[in-house]
Amino acid sequence: MNSSTPTAYRPETRTATNLSLGFLTGAVIGASLTAFIGGCVVERTPLIATGLALPAAYGLLFLFLLATLPHRAREAAVVPRTALAAIESLEAFGGEASDVPVRFELSVAPDDTPAFRVEIRQDVNLVELPDYRRRGIVVVEYPPDRPWKTRILKRPTPEWEDRAALAQIDSVPGPAMKDETPEGCLSGLLTLLGLLLGVAAVLLLFRADLFDSHDAEGSAPRPSVTSSPSSSSSTITVTSATGTVALGPGRSMLDKGELREAVESLTQGADRRRALTVVVQNRLLTVVFSPTDLRTPGFDPRSLPYDRVPELVEEAGTTLGVGSPRSWQLTADGVSGSLRLTIVVTGGGGTGTVQTDGQGNVLRRSGS
Amino acid sequence: MGWDRFLVLWCAGWGVVALIGYGMSLAGVTKAQRTVRLTGRIERVRPPRHGGSRTGGISVVVTYRDPASGQQVTVTNDGERGEMITVAWEGREVGLSHPPGRPHSYRFSNTPQEPGRGLGRPSFALFLVYVGLVVLAALDWGWPCALIGFGGPWALMGAVHLPEAVRAKNRRIERLAAMDTVPGHVVAVLKDVGVDEDGDTWTTITPVVSFTTREGTAVTAHCTSNLPDPAGAYGRDVTVHHTPTDPADFTLDPAAEHRSQKRDVTFHVLMCVVLVATAVTGAALL
Numbered sequence: 001m002n003s004s005t006p007t008a009y010r011p012e013t014r015t016a017t018n019l020s021l022g023f024l025t026g027a028v029i030g031a032s033l034t035a036f037i038g039g040c041v042v043e044r045t046p047l048i049a050t051g052l053a054l055p056a057a058y059g060l061l062f063l064f065l066l067a068t069l070p071h072r073a074r075e076a077a078v079v080p081r082t083a084l085a086a087i088e089s090l091e092a093f094g095g096e097a098s099d100v101p102v103r104f105e106l107s108v109a110p111d112d113t114p115a116f117r118v119e120i121r122q123d124v125n126l127v128e129l130p131d132y133r134r135r136g137i138v139v140v141e142y143p144p145d146r147p148w149k150t151r152i153l154k155r156p157t158p159e160w161e162d163r164a165a166l167a168q169i170d171s172v173p174g175p176a177m178k179d180e181t182p183e184g185c186l187s188g189l190l191t192l193l194g195l196l197l198g199v200a201a202v203l204l205l206f207r208a209d210l211f212d213s214h215d216a217e218g219s220a221p222r223p224s225v226t227s228s229p230s231s232s233s234s235t236i237t238v239t240s241a242t243g244t245v246a247l248g249p250g251r252s253m254l255d256k257g258e259l260r261e262a263v264e265s266l267t268q269g270a271d272r273r274r275a276l277t278v279v280v281q282n283r284l285l286t287v288v289f290s291p292t293d294l295r296t297p298g299f300d301p302r303s304l305p306y307d308r309v310p311e312l313v314e315e316a317g318t319t320l321g322v323g324s325p326r327s328w329q330l331t332a333d334g335v336s337g338s339l340r341l342t343i344v345v346t347g348g349g350g351t352g353t354v355q356t357d358g359q360g361n362v363l364r365r366s367g368s
Numbered sequence: 369m370g371w372d373r374f375l376v377l378w379c380a381g382w383g384v385v386a387l388i389g390y391g392m393s394l395a396g397v398t399k400a401q402r403t404v405r406l407t408g409r410i411e412r413v414r415p416p417r418h419g420g421s422r423t424g425g426i427s428v429v430v431t432y433r434d435p436a437s438g439q440q441v442t443v444t445n446d447g448e449r450g451e452m453i454t455v456a457w458e459g460r461e462v463g464l465s466h467p468p469g470r471p472h473s474y475r476f477s478n479t480p481q482e483p484g485r486g487l488g489r490p491s492f493a494l495f496l497v498y499v500g501l502v503v504l505a506a507l508d509w510g511w512p513c514a515l516i517g518f519g520g521p522w523a524l525m526g527a528v529h530l531p532e533a534v535r536a537k538n539r540r541i542e543r544l545a546a547m548d549t550v551p552g553h554v555v556a557v558l559k560d561v562g563v564d565e566d567g568d569t570w571t572t573i574t575p576v577v578s579f580t581t582r583e584g585t586a587v588t589a590h591c592t593s594n595l596p597d598p599a600g601a602y603g604r605d606v607t608v609h610h611t612p613t614d615p616a617d618f619t620l621d622p623a624a625e626h627r628s629q630k631r632d633v634t635f636h637v638l639m640c641v642v643l644v645a646t647a648v649t650g651a652a653l654l
Contacts, residue, residue, distance in 0.1 A: 079472050096569050098421060098561040127420045155427045155446040158412065 019190055021067060026191035028058045030198025038202065038210050043240060047206060078143045082153070082160060083110040085140045086169035088117070088176075090132055092124070099123040102132070107172040108140055108150060115169075118142075118150050119176040128154070137164045148179040236265050240289075243267075247283040254313060259285065259306045267302055274298030278332040280309070299334040304341065305360030315362070316345040316354040371507055379500040382493045389490025398486025399467075406464040407480040408432035411442070413456045413588050418556040418602055422574040425452035426588055432464050434471065443474055450475030455589040455616040478616070515650025523643035526636065533636050537629045543611050544622045544629075552579030552608035552620075554601045555588070573598045579608040579618075587615045594621035 036051025038044075085106040092102045102124045109115040124132065132138070132152075139156035143149055156164065203210060235246045243266035253259045262285045267273060277288040278301050290298035313328045328345045339358035344351060352367040392398050414427035424445055434441050443464075445453055453462065453476060463477035502517030558574040575598045577591045587610075595601055610618035619625050 076467075076470060076473060096561065096563050098559060099423075125421045127417055151447070153444075153446050155414070155424070155444040157442045157444055158429060159442065 019187055021063075022187045022191040023194040025058075025063070026194025026196075027198035027201070028055055028194075030195035031202045032198075034199045034202040035206070038206065042209055044206075044209055047209065050202075075143070075146075078145055080141045081110060081113075081144050082139060082141050082156075083108050084160075084164055084167045084169060085109065085138055085150070085152075086171065087132060087134055087136045087138060088171060089134060092129060098127075099125050100129070102129070104132075104152065105176050106138070106140065106150065106152075107169055108142065108147070109169045109172075113144075115172045116147055117172040117174055117176040118148055119178045120148070120150050120152075121179075122152055137167050137169060139164050148177050234262070238266060241291075242289060243287045245285040252282050253280050253285060254282070254310045259309055260302075263287070263301055263304075263306065275301040275332075276335050278304060278330075280330040282328065297334060297336075299332070299339050299358070301332075303358070304332055305356075305358075308360040309343075312341075312343045312354055312356065312360065312362075313345060316343045316352040316365075317347065372504065375500050375504040375507070379497045379504070382496040382500065386490045386493035386497060389493060390487070393486050393490065398484075400484030400486035400488075402468050403465050403483070404435070404468055404471075405481055405483055406432050406435070406466075408443070408462050408464040408476075410453075410456055410458055410460045410462060413458060413586075416556040416558060416576045416588070418558075420556070420558055421560050422452075422558040422572065422590065423560065424449075425454055426456040426576075426590070428453055428456050428462075430462060430464070430476070436471075441471070445476055451477045453478060455587065455618070457585045457587045457615060459585070460616075510654060512650040512653035515646050516654070517650075519643045519646030519648075519650060523640055523647055526640040526643060530636060530640065533633055537633050540629050541626060543617065544609070544619070544625055546612070547609040547619075547622060548582055548612050549607060549609050550579050550581060552577045552606045554591075554595075554604045554606060557599065557602045558590075559599075575601045577606060577608060577620075579610075579615075581610065581615050582612070585615060587618075589616075589618065591620065594619060594624050 032051045032054040034051075035047045035054065039047025039049075039051055085108040088105040088107055090102055090104050092100050094100060100123065101121055103119065103121050105117065105119045107115060107117050139153045139160045140150050141153055142151065153160070234248055234251070237244045237246075245262040245265060247253065247258070247262070251258065253262065259280060263278075266285070266287050274290040275287045276290050276298050277286075279286045279288075287301050309330060313330070316328070327347075328343065331342045331344075333340055333342070340363075341356045341358070341360065343354045343356075345353075350367060353365070354362055355364040356362050389398075393401070408430040409432070410428045411431050412429040414429070416426060424447070427445065429442060429444050431440055431442050433439070450465070455478070461480055463480040464474050465477065465481065466472075466474040498521075502514055505517055506512075506514035554575050555578040556576040558576060560572040560574070562570050564570060575591050575595050576588060577595075578586065578588050580586050591606075592598075595606065606620055608618050608620060609622050
């Protein structure tokens with residue numbers, strides 16, 4: 001029998017799809033791993049969620065529903081063809097297992113289509129290995145659209161068994177087609193490129209979060225998240241544990257709306273964090289945030305009666321007859337459970353203290 | 369996102385999956401419902417080769433009538449073809465199934481199967497909803513709720529199924545008592561050696577016995593239990609006990625089977641007791 005041109009069967013159509021899928025998979029792996037690990041390190045929930053959701057969504061929706069399922073359905077719908085084949089050569093690769101991989105080169109002679117030569121690998125049990133010898137006739141099955149997926153039938157039907165016992169098959173000349181993707185190296189490189197691009201994309205998109213926090217770990221005093229000065233004369237610093245606002249010269253926390261604005265600037269963002277302690281001085285606001293543990297006590301730093309602060313500072317100063325107050329400090333403490341505000345005013349004549357509840361109602365006054 | 373909200377989402381998601389699954393089953397469009405189920409007949413049993421592999425089961429040639437064309441079709445159990453045929457005799461009826469329109473993707477089952485309703489996946493989704501609800505209850509009302517949630521329903525289910533388990537044991541013991549006893553022979557010992565991921569070698573030994581029933585049916589069967597020193601059993605004569613109506617139901621040691629049945633029921637009762645104790649502990653701690 002004469003051979004057809006084996007190259008006609010080459011799996012070239014699937015090359016582009018495979019390459020792009022490999023590239024995309026590499027990108028998703030790179031991006032999700034970077035996002036997840038980076039998110040864990042800087043404790044950023046959106047990053048961690050991206051790292052988990054991206055591969056899940058890609059795997060389920062794209063790879064499985066859009067690529068794998070239709071591909072499998074198309075393959076499964078193809079009716080396999082049975083044919084006789086002559087073994088041109090075989091090479092067994094030994095191992096400890098009872099089934100050893102064997103490389104077969106076969107001349108396949110279908111009844112109604114041209115014969116072709118194919119190289120396959122199939123596991124054969126050691127006990128059955130002597131059944132396969134050079135120029136022996138075997139029954140094979142192959143999908144007509146993918147003849148390189150030829151498989152030797154170890155248990156053919158009696159009809160095919162009888163045909164194989166009597167058949168003579170001529171060798172098919174020419175190179176044998178293989179189930180090898182010639183783009184193997186390119187595919188690996190593209191996947192690697194995708195992986196690197198995925199990593200780079202996440203690093204680029206989240207560079208502010210990732211790199212600033214990384215710097216912070218190297219030098220402890222620096223904040224893990226820093227925003228630039230929000231206005232020309234104040235500096236806002238937020239770390240995972242504390243937040244501070246330092247006002248510029250000529251401004252005071254006692255100015256109308258200044259303190260509330262400063263607190264708002266520290267607590268804006270996706271997660272409204274709770275605070276353990278809030279300390280306010282004339283030009284400095286410091287908030288100690290609660291750890292991200294549900295059971296830790298704390299209070300909403302925005303809930304404090306900031307509008308009453310100037311009045312309370314005034315009261316702490318005047319009650320004690322302090323003539324010209326030099327400095328004041330407000331401390332809101334929620335560690336013990338119930339929120340207490342303590343305003344201490346220190347002047348030339350001594351110290352005045354006013355203690356209030358969370359709503360600003362005066363509980364105690366004292367002075368020295 | 370808090371754990372509570374995550375669990376509610378979990379339950380809602382799987383609840384929707386379960387509803388879709390049950391809806392599809394009601395509409396009759398699940399994979400199991402669309403599968404074509406046929407009955408085939410073993411025409412030939414090929415003798416196993418001593419030292420060969422058990423993979424693929426006993427080599428058989430099966431014929432069935434294709435309902436579409438009305439023609440007789442001959443197939444073999446070559447490659448991945450569903451259940452492994454481990455007991456075979458000429459004339460035995462086996463189950464065959466294939467997706468609609470794809471008779472070449474046929475799969476075997478040891479007995480002809482009733483059409484399924486495809487409730488496996490939605491039921492598993494419902495199970496995941498249940499797990500989510502129990503964890504949610506444990507988070508909201510304390511961890512003893514988990515003991516009640518997991519112990520209670522399973523104890524109830526175990527108790528409901530206990531009478532049926534006892535009846536099944538009794539039926540099995542009756543069948544064991546009424547078994548025919550015939551001589552048999554170990555015609556081959558199959559040996560599968562493999563290497564796992566850690567590089568360790570595993571070996572599976574499967575003796576194959578052959579016996580002829582009083583009606584003259586020559587049966588070939590994998591025999592993996594109640595045969596001492598299976599690796600050296602090749603050529604050994606054995607006594608086979610089998611149910612007269614179904615040679616697939618056979619054993620070499622009815623006494624051991626008898627004991628095993630009793631053990632099964634004891635285990636069932638013990639599990640029920642443990643589950644009830646778990647639920648009671650949970651209720652006491654709550």
